[in-house]
Amino acid sequence: MTEISPGSGESTGVCGVLMAGGLSRRMGGGDKCLRLLGKKTILSHIIERVGPQVDRLVLNANGEADRFQNYGLPVVADVVEGFAGPLAGVLTGMEWAARAAPDCEWLLSVPCDAPFLPQDLAARLMEGLREEGAEMACAVSDGRDHPVVALWPLRLRDDLRRAMQEEELRKVDIWTSRYRLARVTFEAQATPAGKLDPFFNTNRPEDLAEAERFL
Template sequence: MPIPPLTGAILSGGQATRMGGTDKGLVKVNGVPLYQHVLARLRPQVSHIIISANRNIEEYQKSGYPVFSDSMDGFNGPLAGILTALENSNTDWVLFSPCDTPLIPDDLADRLWNNRGNQLAAYADDGHRAHPTLALLHTDLITPLRRYLLGGDRKLMIFLSQQKATPVDFQNSPDAFRNINTLDECNNWNEQK
């Protein structure tokens, strides 16, 4: 089945506590901000791009793409950014990636779309662990997600389970989901490349 138009959403709104509070998406890897590596992988797979960020908005706007801050105050974590991206999407489906996963698969959209079944959500699983922020979600999930957050819940996997989201097998590309969480990991990555 052909993939419909998708909006790609880069989640850059976290507090990056393991990076000492440094804005993770703007940390440079091989001289390029981390989120730009994700952007380069996401761009060919989608029709539109939006960025979820809660600080350094002007820096992210230099990408030329719309930047949105969390629409609900006091909700830390990826679900708040996911809700905001769904609310601001130009398309019915949104492909999500965190800003700290620079090697996302070139076929992420295709595989999530074609293996989602009839569900409104699908997420990547590399056979060792789930990667719920690498996901494809339909905008029909806006209302249940807002309700979930207003109920005080924050756990992304619980929300996806409640929505009967489909885990999609990416066992053949485990390195694609390597993420950078600390400045040491960033420096090691720079040295490896």
């Protein structure tokens, strides 16, 4: 399996974390990002879309890292134990970036079940953040926030670590409510199979079947 390399152009100052740390209960367990969509895994589709948008890319996944060895990415487990949710993935990505890519100032987080992510996601989030003078940005589509599809400043990693460890904070929206958050709207795309939300996720087997139609 051959994957593209992140950071194919000039430095963006953005690192990316692909979050696959959940339990995938609705998909019946296992790694839903390793399920096939067309001739490639969901994870392959995501890497192809997100990789060129960032300088460095890391995969956040718990358990044995060997199952992802064909993707050529560093794999890091949650730095907060107990399947603490998406914020644990964000913190894990922040702490990895601070060590491995000190030139990065921002972290782009995306879930590993969204194979149709926009190819200008990082740029659009950064643009919205700067236009609104915000501290972080998340994606919106069809009037719905996608708090895990977001751009985070690495300078807040100590604040997030304290919130998770000392306050046992777990909800993304509670943490983001403490800061200026830009909400950046992305429109659905017209396809022969109907309108496609760019953040369509494959949580369940029937979602995967629908994704096949869109593909």
